[in-house]
Amino acid sequence: MTGWRTLLYKECLRFWKVAVQTIAAPVLTAVLYLLIFGHVLEDRVLVFDRIGYTSFLIPGLVMMSVLQNAFANSSSSLIQSKITGNLVFLLVTPLSHWAWFGAYVGASIIRGLLVGLGVLGVTVWFGPPGFVGPLWVLVFALLGAAIMGTLGLIAGLWAEKFDQIAAFQNFLVMPMTFLAGVFYSVGSLPAFWQAVSHLNPFFYIVDGFRYGFFGVADVSPWVSLAVVGASFAVAAAVALRLLKTGYKLRA
Template structure:
């Protein structure tokens, strides 16, 4: 698992960065327009309504969660789209033949996914920060949960791309797994607003801890103790990386 070809890893990383930067409409323009739409809909439609039990206006509560959701979805999209495009075009075989170890390939893909997620979140927050009262109360927590969430979602995207045979397979995972879990992760509501049974159900959603911890870094409040959830998040990161490494090392569904 020790990298032996840092130049090759760096080259693959740059390829992935340049690939998503070529579609600036998706990675830069779209997040900015989405932020403006959220501003128009939630800020001016909800007014100064506060989140029950948290004593904070709804839009300020919403923004960090929306940024985290955008990071997770874009990290997933970056690796899954790269993998499925390579498979559909028959180019993935060259990546398998490249003098790169499994951990080097995984590292390059996940690092690029993190970069895309950070770019999207930066654009998103830059547009909205003038309209909300956000502070970097715990920058270390923001980085930890933001990067961890991007790695986890990038890893899931890599695994999904390896599993999928065409774009429909990836779309199925995106629409029926990733989207529901991210939308139900507490982005649009405080879990405390839910009935007791649904609060318990929500604790089994791993994305909930990522969203709640990321929000805590900005607002200093949330539905859980983010410091107690760190072990869950870091454990998920390690499991994701090991799963990606193992599957790539064995060429899972890549040689069919």
């Protein structure tokens, strides 16, 4: 437990030392999204027949920020350690693969939630979304951050240079995040694109999270919880297997 806590502290300290870049910058980006899209569409779009667009947009932006920053934390940390060569100092420790997983994913969850709270704290003044089910908000925020922290860990293990991490993020994480219903209700799409969206696990994270604010969603929150929980279980199993075998960690 001491080793796990030490590694977790080190990972948290790593992003906290550059908080302007890792915390403040994503909050500013989310605010800019809100100002632009909210200003343009507030009077033109009404979601779920009663929710103003700005209020609808806020939970989506919060969750998008959580997901992207949780992924960035674990992936960037691991690839930096590989490239700079300081990963060897972790390899000589008696830390188990469970300790590695808990520390890297735990730090990713903390960073993701800090950014999400920052985005919510700044944007909530533009259109208070309400909190119908705060427990749903917390559960999906934690699971969403955990999934992305785990995917970031997998990407960091697989990648050997920053370009590969960028490709993973730009061609997988970013499209799946933007197409998860952050800026629109999936229920407003044609039937074909609704079916395609339902294949995206990120959609269930955003939809379940938004349910906690409004009490309405495109699918049942229990369905979303089942999909998100299963997705985390699969991602965690893959990451733990890679860590246990030392995939691309040991020469």
